[in-house]
Amino acid sequence: MLELNGIDKSFGGVHAVRNVSLTLAAGEVRGLIGPNGAGKSTLVNLISGLLVPTAGTITLEGQPITRQSAHERARKGIARTFQNLRVFPSLSVEQNIDVARYAGRGAPLPEAAIDEFGLRRKLTQRANALSYGDQRRLEIVRGLALRPKVLMLDEPAAGMNEEETEALGRALTWVQREAECALFVIDHDLKFIMNLCERITVLDMGAIIAEGTPEEVTKNPKVVTAYLGEDAGTDA
Numbered sequence: 590m591l592e593l594n595g596i597d598k599s600f601g602g603v604h605a606v607r608n609v610s611l612t613l614a615a616g617e618v619r620g621l622i623g624p625n626g627a628g629k630s631t632l633v634n635l636i637s638g639l640l641v642p643t644a645g646t647i648t649l650e651g652q653p654i655t656r657q658s659a660h661e662r663a664r665k666g667i668a669r670t671f672q673n674l675r676v677f678p679s680l681s682v683e684q685n686i687d688v689a690r691y692a693g694r695g696a697p698l699p700e701a702a703i704d705e706f707g708l709r710r711k712l713t714q715r716a717n718a719l720s721y722g723d724q725r726r727l728e729i730v731r732g733l734a735l736r737p738k739v740l741m742l743d744e745p746a747a748g749m750n751e752e753e754t755e756a757l758g759r760a761l762t763w764v765q766r767e768a769e770c771a772l773f774v775i776d777h778d779l780k781f782i783m784n785l786c787e788r789i790t791v792l793d794m795g796a797i798i799a800e801g802t803p804e805e806v807t808k809n810p811k812v813v814t815a816y817l818g819e820d821a822g823t824d825a
């Protein structure tokens with residue numbers, strides 16, 4: 590459905606993404622992990638259109654989108670959340686969701702999404718009165734209300750405690766079953782990613798060093814060394 594071919598991105602002397610090729614199937618839940626500075630956010634920015642690659646191509650359902658604006662890509666079904674929250678602070682929860690519904694691709698948001706993400710009783714509250722966790726959940730529901738083909742989540746569990754993270758995992762599993770969109774999820778919480786994702790892509794210094802099931806990736810010595818750190822090998 591979404592295909593990246595030989596994607597490269599340099600910022601001056603920093604080669605942030607190196608020759609990345611990957612394919613995301615419709616409805617797939619893919620994790621993207623890697624150490625700080627591995628290039629994860631840059632890759633998401635390249636897919637969503639905030640950045641243009643130095644080389645390589647991106648296609649959505651066979652159509653090239655490499656040079657299209659973020660706005661055009663959003664209309665075609667690529668949605669995302671940000672590491673830093675971007676809800677409309679002075680609008681209510683419901684208004685935030687409605688803005689996305691109108692901007693979206695037409696299909697209605699399954700009402701149950703509002704329940705799954707625990708926002709039903711908070712619909713009339715202003716977004717800036719919500720807890721941090723609720724603002725993060727609102728961002729996801731807003732992304733879903735666009736009815737995307739792929740929703741990219743940049744560190745959705747950041748700042749959440751274990752209980753909240755588990756609930757988020759359950760809600761995202763519901764999304765996978767009910768919302769008919771693929772998820773591309775960056776997070777540093779490995780347990781969260783391993784429980785949620787069928788396949789995981791591992792980036793290190795801008796390049797893909799492994800891809801596979803959570804089990805395959807965890808056992809990969811390159812991942813153990815690069816991602817978990819030099820010391821992790823001695824514990825494995």
Ligand SMILES: Nc1ncnc2c1ncn2[C@@H]1O[C@H](COP(=O)(O)OP(=O)(O)OP(=O)(O)O)[C@@H](O)[C@H]1O
Pocket residue numbers: 600603604605623624625626627628629630631632
């Ligand atoms: N706009 C930019 N200008 C210059 N360098 C950048 C820019 N954006 C990212 N970089 C550099 O590109 C590399 C990859 O950064 P990126 O933020 O994509 O990594 P990341 O894997 O998302 O890291 P983290 O887990 O810390 O969020 C880093 O060396 C970073 O400093």
